[in-house]
Amino acid sequence: MRIIVVQGDITDQRADAIVNAANSSLLGGGGVDGAIHRKGGSEILEACRKLRASAYGKGLPPGQAVATTAGMLPAKWVIHTVGPVYSATENRSHVLKSCYRESLHVADELGASTVAFPAVSTGVYRWPMDDAARIAIGTVRATPTKVEEVRFVLFTDEAFAQFQAQM
Ligand code: ADP
Numbered sequence: 001m002r003i004i005v006v007q008g009d010i011t012d013q014r015a016d017a018i019v020n021a022a023n024s025s026l027l028g029g030g031g032v033d034g035a036i037h038r039k040g041g042s043e044i045l046e047a048c049r050k051l052r053a054s055a056y057g058k059g060l061p062p063g064q065a066v067a068t069t070a071g072m073l074p075a076k077w078v079i080h081t082v083g084p085v086y087s088a089t090e091n092r093s094h095v096l097k098s099c100y101r102e103s104l105h106v107a108d109e110l111g112a113s114t115v116a117f118p119a120v121s122t123g124v125y126r127w128p129m130d131d132a133a134r135i136a137i138g139t140v141r142a143t144p145t146k147v148e149e150v151r152f153v154l155f156t157d158e159a160f161a162q163f164q165a166q167m
Contacts, residue, residue: 002149003140005167007160010153011039014074016112017067018153019103021120022080024059026052026066031123032155036078040071044078063098065106077110079103083121086128093135096121100139104147113148119159133162 010018010032021032026048028037037044047068052059060066065081081103084095099120107115119136121127140150154160 001140001145001147003137003152003167004149005152005154005160005163007154007157009035009155010116010118011035011073013116013151013153015114015116015149015151016075017077017079017107017110017114018070018073018075018116019065019118019120020078020080021118021123021125022060022082024061024082026056026060026080029124032118036073040073040078043069043071048080063095063102065099065102067106067110075116077112079106079110079115081120083125083127086121086126093131096127096132096135097139100136101143104140104143104145104150107147108145111146113146114151115147115149116151116153119152119154119163122159129159129162130165133159133166137163137166 023029062082062084067077067079070078081099084092122132
């Protein structure tokens with residue numbers, strides 16, 4: 001598997017699947033989530049509502065992942081994963097690792113060969129960027145998968161620099 005790091009907006013990415021840093025409700029939010037729903041259109045929210053009405057009645061727990069259509073986005077699927085909120089007193093890195101592992105597992109089930117990830121948990125959920133970058137790249141490297149390219153798409157200069165530093 002090839003890992004690449006780029007700076008940009010994940011909603012512009014041509015990839016089989018893009019990963020959404022969702023919240024447990026699956027019904028939209030700010031950051032990446034807001035951008036994906038805005039550009040992808042109502043089809044994604046409809047698919048999320050169906051998931052809430054069926055397998056995920058209580059929402060998607062942190063560390064898990066589930067796929068929907070990508071609507072009008074230039075990707076085939078959106079893989080929604082819920083990162084942990086950062087805590088200075090409790091080590092939740094196993095949950096952040098699980099986001100990357102489970103997203104790749106869903107990508108394998110879909111047959112996706114290119115997957116774009118944002119820096120999960122580093123926005124509203126406040127995970128320090130250097131640690132998030134280390135966990136993201138380390139976990140993807142250590143996860144057996146049929147995915148051929150994992151692309152980290154970083155929005156800010158700082159995120160891009162921190163992810164590059166981990167490569
Ligand atoms: P979380 O709730 O998991 O912290 P956020 O969406 O708030 O998720 O932020 C995760 C990361 O995504 C942050 O580093 C933020 O700067 C970045 N981000 C925000 N919008 C986009 C976008 N359109 N494409 C890629 N990354 C984005």
